[in-house]
Amino acid sequence: MKFIAGEFDVAVIGAGHAGIEAGLAAARLGCKTGVFTINMDAVGNCPCNPSIGGTAKGHLVREIDALGGEMGKAADECFLQSRMLNKGKGPAVHSLRAQIDRRAYSTRMKHTLELQENLELRQAEITELEKAEDGLWLLTTRLEAQYKAKAVILATGTYLGGKIYVGDVSYESGPDGMFPSKFLPDSLEKIGMTIRRFKTGTPARVLRSSIDFTELEEQSGDDPVVPFSYDTETPGENRVKCYVSWTNENTKKVILDNISRSPMYSGRIEGVGPRYCPSIEDKIVRFSDKPRHQLFIEPCGLDTEEMYIQGMSSSLPEDVQLSFYHTIKGLENCTVMRPAYAIEYFCADPIQMNSTLEFRDFPGLYGAGQFNGSSGYEEAAAQGLVAGVNAALKIQGKDPMLLDRASSYIGTLVDDLVTKGCSDPYRMMTSRSEYRLILRQDNADTRLTPIGRKIGLITDNRWERYCAKQERMRAELERVRKTVISPSKELNDILKERNTSEVNTGIRLVDLLKRPELNYDVLETIDKTRTETDRNVLEQVEIEIKYEGYIKRQLLIIEQVRKLESKRLPADTDYSTIEGLRLEAREKLNKVRPESIGQASRISGVSPADISVLVIYLSAIKNKGTEETV
Numbered sequence: 001m002k003f004i005a006g007e008f009d010v011a012v013i014g015a016g017h018a019g020i021e022a023g024l025a026a027a028r029l030g031c032k033t034g035v036f037t038i039n040m041d042a043v044g045n046c047p048c049n050p051s052i053g054g055t056a057k058g059h060l061v062r063e064i065d066a067l068g069g070e071m072g073k074a075a076d077e078c079f080l081q082s083r084m085l086n087k088g089k090g091p092a093v094h095s096l097r098a099q100i101d102r103r104a105y106s107t108r109m110k111h112t113l114e115l116q117e118n119l120e121l122r123q124a125e126i127t128e129l130e131k132a133e134d135g136l137w138l139l140t141t142r143l144e145a146q147y148k149a150k151a152v153i154l155a156t157g158t159y160l161g162g163k164i165y166v167g168d169v170s171y172e173s174g175p176d177g178m179f180p181s182k183f184l185p186d187s188l189e190k191i192g193m194t195i196r197r198f199k200t201g202t203p204a205r206v207l208r209s210s211i212d213f214t215e216l217e218e219q220s221g222d223d224p225v226v227p228f229s230y231d232t233e234t235p236g237e238n239r240v241k242c243y244v245s246w247t248n249e250n251t252k253k254v255i256l257d258n259i260s261r262s263p264m265y266s267g268r269i270e271g272v273g274p275r276y277c278p279s280i281e282d283k284i285v286r287f288s289d290k291p292r293h294q295l296f297i298e299p300c301g302l303d304t305e306e307m308y309i310q311g312m313s314s315s316l317p318e319d320v321q322l323s324f325y326h327t328i329k330g331l332e333n334c335t336v337m338r339p340a341y342a343i344e345y346f347c348a349d350p351i352q353m354n355s356t357l358e359f360r361d362f363p364g365l366y367g368a369g370q371f372n373g374s375s376g377y378e379e380a381a382a383q384g385l386v387a388g389v390n391a392a393l394k395i396q397g398k399d400p401m402l403l404d405r406a407s408s409y410i411g412t413l414v415d416d417l418v419t420k421g422c423s424d425p426y427r428m429m430t431s432r433s434e435y436r437l438i439l440r441q442d443n444a445d446t447r448l449t450p451i452g453r454k455i456g457l458i459t460d461n462r463w464e465r466y467c468a469k470q471e472r473m474r475a476e477l478e479r480v481r482k483t484v485i486s487p488s489k490e491l492n493d494i495l496k497e498r499n500t501s502e503v504n505t506g507i508r509l510v511d512l513l514k515r516p517e518l519n520y521d522v523l524e525t526i527d528k529t530r531t532e533t534d535r536n537v538l539e540q541v542e543i544e545i546k547y548e549g550y551i552k553r554q555l556l557i558i559e560q561v562r563k564l565e566s567k568r569l570p571a572d573t574d575y576s577t578i579e580g581l582r583l584e585a586r587e588k589l590n591k592v593r594p595e596s597i598g599q600a601s602r603i604s605g606v607s608p609a610d611i612s613v614l615v616i617y618l619s620a621i622k623n624k625g626t627e628e629t630v
C-alpha cells in the first residue's frame with residue numbers, strides 16, 4: 001500500500017556524478033534534499049574508465065571545484081596517477097587527468113553524502129513521477145513509499161530503460177550488473193516528456209597477472225602532481241603506472257571477419273552512440289585506412305587486479321572479444337574478467353530545458369548528466385551542480401545562476417545542450433569553446449569562485465585564500481612590470497642558449513617573459529627579487545603576460561557578445577506572430593524559446609537577418625512598455 005514517507009525541498013533521482021553534485025549543492029544551500037539511488041553501493045560509480053578529467057573534462061572539474069563542487073576534491077583524494085595532458089601545446093588546452101581508485105572514489109562520495117547536513121541518501125528505485133494536487137512533485141518508489149518535493153532533478157544516467165548488448169545477447173540491465181530503471185520511462189512519457197534512446201559502450205577489464213608488461217610502453221604520472229581542487233594544499237603522489245599498446249592487422253581482421261555479429265551493424269541497437277568515443281569496431285570500420293589504434297592499459301584500483309583497456313570498447317560477442325583482445329601485444333594471454341558491452345538507455349532532449357536546466361514545460365523539474373544526452377562523468381557533474389544550485393535558488397526565490405559561454409566550459413556545455421540539443425551523446429571538447437584562451441584550467445578560480453561565493457557555496461576560509469591569491473597575482477604582475485634586469489653575461493648566456501636575441505641595455509622582466517623561448521624557470525637565476533612560489537600564481541601571471549594581446553582581443557569580443565546576451569527575450573514570446581521572421585526561424589525559435597538575443601543567434605537556422613528582426617521587435621515592445629507606463 002502506498003504511504004507518504006517524507007517531503008523534501010529537492011529530490012534528486014540518481015547518485016551518480018550528476019546526482020552527487022546536484023544533491024550536495026542543494027543541501028549546502030540550505031534545502032532539505034533527498035538523493036535516491038537504485039544501489040547504495042554504486043554511489044559515484046565509474047562504470048567506464050577509472051579516471052577523472054582529460055582534455056576539456058579537466059577544465060570542467062576545475063570549474064566545478066571553483067564553484068564549490070565536490071568532484072575535484074574527491075579525485076585528489078583518490079587518484080592513483082595524475083598527468084597534465086597536452087603540455088606540448090598552448091595553455092588553453094592543458095588538461096588535467098587523474099587515474100583514480102574506482103572503489104575508493106565511490107566510497108568517498110557516498111560518505112560525503114552521508115555526512116552532509118540537510119541531505120538524506122536513500123536506496124530506492126523511483127518508479128513514478130507525477131504532479132500532486134497540491135502542486136508538489138510526487139515520487140513513488142518500487143516499495144510504494146511516496147515522497148513529495150518542490151523540485152525534482154532527474155539524474156538517472158544509463159539506468160533509464162537500460163538494456164545491455166553483447167553480440168546477439170541482450171537483456172534489460174543497468175551498468176555493472178545493476179538493476180535498470182525499468183518503470184520510470186513510462187511515467188515520464190505519461191506526464192508528456194519526450195525521451196529518446198542513446199547508447200554507449202565500455203571495454204573489457206582484464207586480470208593484471210595475465211598481462212605481459214615486458215614490451216609495453218610505460219606511462220608515468222607528473223612530478224610534481226598538480227591537484228584538481230583549489231582546496232588541496234598538499235597533493236598526493238603517483239602510485240601506479242599505466243601502459244600503452246596498439247591494435248594491429250590481426251585485430252582488424254578478427255573484427256572485420258565478425259562485424260555482422262555486432263548488434264550495432266546488424267541494426268539491433270537503435271540508440272545513437274557517442275561520435276567521439278566510438279567502439280573499436282566502429283573505429284576500424286570508419287577509419288579503415290589506419291593500420292593501428294592506440295590503447296591504454298590502466299589499473300582500476302589499489303585493491304583490485306582489474307585492468308581497464310581504454311580505447312577498446314565493443315559490443316561484439318564474447319568469443320570475438322577474446323579473439324581480438326588476444327591479438328594485442330601484452331594481452332596475448334589475458335584473462336577477461338568483465339567482457340566489454342554496449343548499453344542502450346533513455347534520455348531527454350535537453351532542448352526542452354532552459355539554461356538553469358529546468359524543463360520549460362514542467363516547472364520544478366530539472367535534468368542533469370547522461371539523462372540530458374551528455375556522456376561522461378565530468379559533464380554529468382557539471383550539470384548536476386547547475387541543476388542543484390538553480391533548483392535551490394528558485395525555491396528560495398533568488399535569481400538563478402546563469403553561466404554564459406564566456407564564463408566557463410560549464411556555461412558552454414549548458415548552452416550547447418539547451419540551444420542546439422544533441423543528436424548523439426554530447427562530450428565536452430576544447431574545440432567547443434570560442435573563448436579557449438580565456439577559459440583555461442589554470443584560471444578557473446579567477447573566473448568562477450566569485451560566482452560560487454555569491455551563491456553561497458564557497459566557505460569564508462576558502463574565500464579568504466582566494467582573495468589572498470588574487471592579491472598575490474596582482475602584486476606579482478606589478479613586480480614583473482616594474483623590475484628591470486641589467487644586461488649581464490649570465491643573462492645573455494641564457495638568452496643565447498634559448499636562441500633569443502641578447503640584450504645590451506636593461507630590459508623589463510615582463511618583456512623577457514613575453515618571449516616564447518623564456519619562462520619563470522629559465523629566468524630563475526637572474527630574477528633575484530621574486531618571492532612568489534605558488535606554481536599556480538606564477539603560471540597564471542606568465543600566461544597573462546605571454547598572451548596579453550590575444551586575451552585583450554578575446555575580452556573585447558566577450559564584451560560585445562555579452563551585450564547581446566543581456567537583451568532578454570520574454571519567455572512567453574510567440575515567434576509565429578513576429579513579422580519578418582523566416583518560417584524556419586519561427587519554428588526553431590518556438591522550439592528552443594531562447595532566453596536572450598545572444599542565445600537566439602546561436603540557434604542553427606536563425607540567420608543574422610532574423611536576429612535584426614528580433615532586435616527591432618524587442619525595442620518595439622520595450623517602447624510600448626514605456627509608453628504604457630507614461
Ligand SMILES: Cc1cc2nc3c(=O)[nH]c(=O)nc-3n(C[C@H](O)[C@H](O)[C@H](O)COP(=O)(O)OP(=O)(O)OC[C@H]3O[C@@H](n4cnc5c(N)ncnc54)[C@H](O)[C@@H]3O)c2cc1C
Nearest residue numbers: 014015016017018038048126157175181201369370376380
Ligand atoms: C557501459 C558504459 C560505458 C560508458 N562509456 C563512457 C565513455 O566512454 N566515456 C564517457 O565519458 N562516459 C562513458 N560512460 C558514461 C558515464 O558513465 C556517464 O556519463 C556518467 O556516469 C553519467 O553520470 P550520471 O550521474 O548522469 O549517471 P550515472 O553515473 O549513471 O548515475 C545514475 C544514477 O541514477 C540512479 N538511478 C537511475 N534511475 C533511478 C531511479 N528510477 N530511481 C532511483 N535512482 C535511479 C542510479 O542508481 C545511479 O545512482 C559510460 C557508461 C556506461 C554505463
